[in-house]
Amino acid sequence: MNGMTQIVKKVTQLMSGLIFMYGLYIITHGHLTPGGGFAGGAIVAGGFILLILAYGSKVLNLRKEETQTSITESVALLVIVMLALAGLFLGTYVFFNNYLPQGEIGQLISAGVIPIYNIFIGMEVAAALLTIFLGLVIYKEEVAS
Amino acid sequence: MTVYVMCFILFLVGLYGVLTRRNLIKIVIGFSIMEFSCFLFLAMIGYIENGLAPILKEEMENPVYVDPLPQAMVLTAIVIGLATTAMLLAIAIRIYKKYGTFDIRKVNELKG
Amino acid sequence: METLLSILIGFMIIGALYALHAKDLLSALIAQGIVGYGLVIAFLNLRAPDLAIVQIVVETITLIVMVAVVLNSSREEVKESWNRNKILNIVTSLVIVGFMAYIFAFMIQPLQPFGDHTMRMSQYYTQMGAESTGAANLVTGVLFDFRGYDTLGEATILFTAALGVVTILRAKPKKETES
């Protein structure tokens, strides 16, 4: 897949750093400000998509990237399920229990297990959207051409 | 009340689009319009006149918050809508590759 | 507030109708964008910032994917001629939409009007949400703690969709049959 012109590449280079920063901010501050795992993950995926579109790359490492994203996706989901099940192992027999200390409300480290969920849900959403986009791009390159 | 009726009209416009359009992409567009009207309907149910956005701030005395539950439902439904649209588009491309057209009248090899 | 929203939805309906009848697929996608981003404005007016962020990002990504799909295939719409039965079925669909809208309007009369929604299940989310979950953002508190099981199902749906897209778009569906 061939990339775009030099101008687009330079602009993307400058912007994608900001996009990732903003996405990570939205994910980590999910429990304080509006946003959260879903919105932040989608923004991070948008950043990656921008890079892939601007720079383009050969089908081979696109496919390698796709396997990586689908593996990160499964790992993130496994961690979420383990987090949910951790309540069972801590002897509370409760599924999806918020067992970490809450801390006081306005702070960054405050809402017990929720920020951790946010981070892994963000990872999972970003990896899923990226897998879908890569699936389409690989199909366009390989099968349609 | 007119807001809810117009939201239902948007739902019917989407349903009209899905049932009558012959182009696969138009059907997917009609589909996402139906989804948007469902999200809007759910979000409107939870709205409370001059309520606040459900973000806690310290300096409120006894704040009236908008209902957070429909918002959580809509957030889940938006991602479900994204998942269904992605699946529909994947199949639409493959059908275009095999049948050569997006026109649903030509895409009916199944008979009986 | 209600008049502002109904004007906004009016524009969204016009955008939707144009999207369904546009000749060129790309302009249809742009018109679908009207509806999507109109929804973002509606969410902001309905005091739902979380939804506005998610909707704007998801709408952009859907638009990117749809434009990629359309550019990879054909842009022109299926030819439709303005003959007599086309006007006929437009009239019938208008009648059906009007009738269904009347039934809906009649049906929602006794329900709570727009704006004064009484809370039963979620009044405890707002009251005890802060101290029991510790999250300042109540919607995240509801999403990840009170109804965390829904969010697990939610993440699984995205996982299924990613798997499904990869399965449908794989290049070689069947191994060469050995016999």
Next chain:
Amino acid sequence: MELIPALYIIIPLLGAFLIPIIGHFVKGFQKTISVIITLFLVFYSVWFYIVGYEAPAVTKVGGWEAVNGVPIAIYLIYDGLSAFIILTVNLIAFLSTVYAMGYIKRFTAENNFYALLCLMIAGMNGVVLSGDIFNMYVFLEIAVIASYALVAFGTEKRELEASFKYQVLGGIASLLILFAVGLLYWQTQTLNLADISAILQYQDQSPALIFTEVLLIVGFGLKEAMIPFHAWLPDAHSSAPSPISAMLSGVLIKAVGVYALIRLFFNIFTITYEVSLLIVVLGTLSMVIGVLLAISQWDLKRLLAYHSISQMGYVVIGVGIGMMIIFEDGNRTVAALSIAGGLFHLINHAVFKGLLFLDAGAIEYMSGTRNLKELGGLSQKMPVTSSTSLGASLAISGIPPFNGFFSKLLIIIAAVRAEFYLLAALAVFVNFVTLGSFMKFIRYAFFNMKESKVSLKAKKLPFSMKFSMITMVILCVLMSLMVFPFFRDILLNPAVDVLINTGEYATKIIGS
């Protein structure tokens, strides 16, 4: 150990997430893990019946107790009816997975197949267990999106088209259900099923509630392919790979369609005359028109798909008659009999229809074609498949030693005792038309000796396919024992009691 119903969802989900990771490095891992998971789920669902059942096991996800009477967490309800449906789902899932081990060798991306299958099982278990209407919608979406991808697994021309049409109609149904969930939340301000039923018992039938019920009937009717909404079923079930069409026809339309209708219209909404009449009429229409459409079919899987519609009509009639009697509060034994007949036919249909689709897959695997005209004289070449499909055809057309006969008998007796003579006559008529149609299948596929021009593509049927076909035909005979009182009290009656005393659902769950 307090029975944890959440395992029904967590175990298949863990399996589905592990498969893409480990299956990437270890070949053959995905087959073994899926079979182990489904086998464990079968034992787990049978274990519930061994341990015995007193009150519904309510799991409050997240440990949130009800705050002064209003439940705020998502409840997982594991009572008699859900246990019965979960037993059906996991039994057919296990047998289809074993069958798929041999059948799916021909396709690439086996990892994705088994992961999507585990996700479909998790989705169906999630729908059956959830006591929260929005949660039911989310898990319904998981099961249905996984089935969209599995229907288009072979990415041939026909499968893509069938999957697209199935997706459009399924999507419309899901959006109608989402709209109905919004309306329900607007009227009752709560999502918990038991709470909704507690509120609705005091409210009278407002027009908004009737509109919501109509939306739900249309939405779940579309999922269950009742007659006016059946357009997608023949395409989707005939072009899917065989273990998947066995799962779709066998359990997906039941766990997602009929179960939701039964749970909502018996336990949640108060039963009204119009709703029960509508359900009985739709059931009769599906029964009669389904079989009439099936006669003229020559493609084997399309014939079986149309028969699914008509057999589901039997289940809906059995349940509809029970609903009608409960509304008129006639004698409850006839209502219990008809609901027992409906549920018994539900599990019977899951087994023999699943077996018929697996036979069709075996025939296609060996001969490469599904058209009855091109088949012929397969009985010597494929002894196992011919005997199992003979058994399954006898079971579906209600011949005594097999289970189909007894469940149809219960429904017809209940219809007669409830003075629905027309329904009983139609049921008997449809039964004989089904018999004729399946005799045509047996004659053309297996005994048409003289012009048997079919050349066998594969040499031998893999053992895993034979294993599940033989177990299923044994099940077809064994399950006819469920008519006798001893087995009925264990298996059928807990489910029937849940449906008969409609009001107790709320008190049992909110009270606990």
